Amino acid sequence: MTDISTSTYVPNLSSSAFSQFKGRTTGVGADGANADSQTFTVSKAGEYNFKINNSFTNVEIRNDRNEVVTSLRSNESTADASARLGPGTYTATFSQGNRAAGVRDYSMDVTEKQNILVTAGGASLKGTAQPPGNGDTGVQKHTFNVVQGGTFTADISLPNTRWAMMDKDGKVVAASDSSKPDAQQNFLQKPTYKLQPGQYTMVVVPPSDLKSPTDFRLGLVPRNPDLTESGTNQESAIQKTLRERQSRLQQWASQGTTKTSTKA
Known part of the structure; x- marks a missing residue:
């Protein structure tokens, strides 16, 4: 020695x-x-x-x-x-x-450490997903500071990835799963997330079969919640399906946060 x-x-x-x-x-x-x-x-x-x-x-x-x-x-x-x-x-x-x-x-x-500022124009997170290994699950945490609240859609460029956004009290306010693509044909059919001013934590769970470090981008895009293809705020069949799936994802995220948390 x-x-x-x-x-x-x-x-x-x-x-x-x-x-x-x-x-x-x-x-x-x-x-x-x-x-x-x-x-x-x-x-x-x-x-x-x-x-x-x-x-x-x-x-x-x-x-x-x-x-x-x-x-x-x-x-x-x-x-x-x-x-x-x-x-x-x-x-x-x-x-x-x-x-x-x-x-x-x-x-x-x-x-x-990226302290992402979310304004009325949205925000973008750039990261690098790492392959799981050596006891590391690959789970990432990022801080979002919403300075101007609003309604947003979200896009992540990394396939087969789950993510969830939680407020300071641990309540899940947004979640999605890119391994199950939305039946989306255009911007108006994407699920929306309403964010109030405050600090949020974004948890990103990359795919378990990731082989090498991979850059990704997660973007929040502002969206008028009352705007639909028909010009009314009536919920369409596809929007109902997306809303129900979003609720299931939020339930997954709220149940899974204790499993993915770390102890200093």
Whole structure:
């Protein structure tokens, strides 16, 4: 067993929307647990999400003044945390919460935290879906801040993907499933979602058979809720079908949020 050492390759988080750190806890940390360290830089101030994909793993991130800027502690499931980082050099130290486990592989995903502003003109989220693996389900969380409420339709470019949007109290206000395409022929037949001003959390569940990192876009498009093909607000058969399916998706999302949540 050797003392922990940092990797010779030093990635810059500001140069990519997604970074992943992988290694093995072949060293020994200050507390005697199996550990490893990796160094990275930030060239442009920003907020980042950190997610450790392994159970019973601790991560401590320090700046070049040896100050802790964020930490993660996973138990049976993965763990995530976010931190705002300024330009500089940082060190992430990975150590095992279970000392009897011996040397283990680890991986940590780092993504830029996007605080999406939703206005009357809508909004767009750009992300990168990651293949499930190393205990990671691939579930992503994004923050939406609605500054101008309204009624919107939603489109996601990634096939076979489920998503749900929840308000600050955990109530599901919108949900959909791109693995079951809507019987949509035009914009007027798409389901609509009414959003009030406030902060929302978007949970995106990519397909389980995803083979490689895939960029995707999720857009919210403003929609007049009273506008229909006939020019009236009478509910058509297709709209009734879509509304009923939307209710089922919202029920799925409300039941599934506790299963996909993580513990720090």
